[in-house]
Amino acid sequence: MTTALLQTVKLFCERDDRVLIRDLDFTLHPGEVMQIEGPNGSGKTTLLRILCGLSDDYEGDIRWQGEARHQVDSRFRSDTLYFGHLTGVKFSLSPRENLRWILQLKGVSPKLAGLDERIDQALKSVGLHSYEDVPVYSLSAGQKRRVALARLFVEPARLWVLDEPFTAIDRKGVEQLEGLIQSHAEMGGSVLITTHHALELSAIRKLQLGLGKGTWRIH
Amino acid sequence: MNPKRKQRLIIVLGILVAVGLATGLMTFALRENINLFFTPSEIAEGKAPLQRRIRVGGLVVPGSVKRGEDLQVSFDLTDNAQQITVRYAGILPDLFREGQGIIAHGKLISGTLVEADEVLAKHDENYVPPEVQEAIEKAGHPKKES
């Protein structure tokens, strides 16, 4: 029995006088992938933002490895990767500079041996080979998205929180990303993901959010 | 020591040092005469700049108020050590009277002659404005009890 990575206890959230989530109890163990589903407006993004700490408009408890999350905040954050609608990619910087900065923010020392090679390798993995040094604004929308996705290859985090990661990604990219999620889970990482895409993963649980009454179902 | 706690300690120490430094600078600054307030003694000693808007504070010397034409008025100011003359054209405040502590704003024309463009009096007889009081004490005279 492994300890739960992330756990919610009686999570309650309302937005603009509308209950989005009522009494949500779920546990995410290492190695698990949880897909959050629901119609538009059911609060998928809100739930992800609450879970990764971008919103504190909720009631109830969130636990990280058995401890209250707000008490181990900095540990939680160094072990979580959030990939949202906004990617945080700076258009006037190159992909390499962007990744370097995001990693530094995460606490990776800029002097780490072989850091640049690892970044280049990650960029190569997302198909940005030979684009490492051009400014991001000259890339296509899909490529811009891929700069951010390259984080998944190098950023140290056990929990991935991915909000619609497949937006603007071509089919080959989607397959690759699925493989990446699968291998992350196999190595003991956990993933929370929202997508309208039918994921073809071996072990996946689904959290279905209802619209309007805060209902939910895990299967 | 665990690194998290060490960081916190550094922050707290940093704040303490900063507050100390700021206090030090403040105390230094408070000792400087930065508001261009001069006493009659200082003016007599030639410490005040000529032709600049300065502040002068003191007590109006009884019997020294001379009124001229067109609201022209001149009077002497003292800190009980030295006297200077203030010239002013305009309506004096209601509370202006001889023996009163006042603050005049104006330029030092020459030696001990101040051309004021503003004269302000205090409101209450028992009260001497702190600057005036300080000036009088500086000149070696304790506050007069009325």
Add this chain to the structure above:
Amino acid sequence: MADPLVSQPVQAEEVPSMWSGMLAVMKRDLLIAFRQRSDMVNPLFFFIMVIALFPLGIGPEPSTLQKIGPGVIWIAALLSTLLSVDSLFRQDFDDGSLELALLSPQPLFVLAFGKVIAHWLVTAIPLILVAPILSIMLFMDGDTVKVTLYSLLLGTPVLSMISAIGAALTVGLRKGGVLVAVIALPLYIPVLIFGTSAVEAASMTLPYAGQLAYLAAFLIMALTFAPFAIGAALRISVTSQ
């Protein structure tokens, strides 16, 4: 070589040093500023133009200009800080890097501090460098020019810090610009008073160390406490959208 399609995270430090976090933000912002030079140049032009307008509006008599010079330079510096600060967090907010900063293990005030310092270097330093020339154009002389420089050097970081609080509070709002001014301007007053007064004192060949000491004290206090307020404000703005 390992399979390139598998995540191979690099090693992060367990407790990342705040210093390197701040430097990382600073370096990035400086790099961006040098690539988008208009952010840097516009406040400077604004500063120069505002000052150049005064002789046109008031008249070119040297004695008048000399008298209002310190005030004019300071108010122009204040307005140009206000003008440039609106974009300080807005870009980061719009592209999501503020979210990343919030989720980083680094405390937010450290990152905010780095950002404000970079912003000051980029917008205020050029302004301070041209201030002596402008003050000569306003017929100020000798010591006055020097003290103008000192007072701006001590005062503008305080202005940056204060306006950053306003910018952080309004970053999520559509009409941030004017609101920042309404919020920040009253808080500028002490800096304005002591800044102009230092220059005025110097122009009268009076001691000005006192005023500069006050400015230095404000600077230290602002550097110490404003980052916490900026961090808290950013957190509120980001988490409440």
Add this chain to the structure above:
Amino acid sequence: MFESLKRLYHKFGSPKYFYDITGRMLPWLVALSVLLLIPGLIYGLGFAPPEKYQGNSYRVIYIHVPAASIAMSGYMLMAVAGVVVLVWRMKMAEMVAKSVAPIGASFAFICLVTGSIWGKPTWGTWWVWDARLTSMLILLFLYLGVMALNAAIENAQSAARATAVLSIVGAVNLPIIKYSVEWWNTLHQPASIRMTSSAIDPEMLYTLLSCIAGFYCLFAVLVILSTRCEILLREQRSSWVKKLVGV
């Protein structure tokens, strides 16, 4: 002692309790402010002895001084409520802080207007850039900034948190602003506003004290009324409010 304080704190943190208890306090407070204010003002404006030098113009003091004092303490109250909002996330403090801002600003405005009415006969001008007047003006600006920020943010909770940060920053700066302005222009003497017991006639003093206390009660009444409105608005879907308004 600590436990009972904590209990009291939690009680006041509940909007329903606040609504109930202030509902019961309100008539008393209204009565108290009428009892203090009406005689105080009538006596002060009509019957108290004229001042030796200023004649009757000093009578403005009976409005001016209370207004100044309330404007200042109102801001402090707002900042303290801001701390409670940020540290303990208390909803009641959010509502109180929001209600205080416009009321405090009004008192600051009254203070400025009466000050200038007083300034005309005493100094010969409606407005002087005097330290006290200027710092009261800046206080009004600070209030306006807080109100503008509050109005600009739609979500009530984040508006409350943002204004909390701003009012705390303002409160920290207020002494610095006040000091620097005072240093900048020491035109008039503090004596005109600060009343030391020796400098003021007991008859005037008691009238003034009655006015101050009365205006404070009035301030409390206004804040409570406005907060109660805010409670009803924010809690409109809770069962107790529905029952109260009979839906």
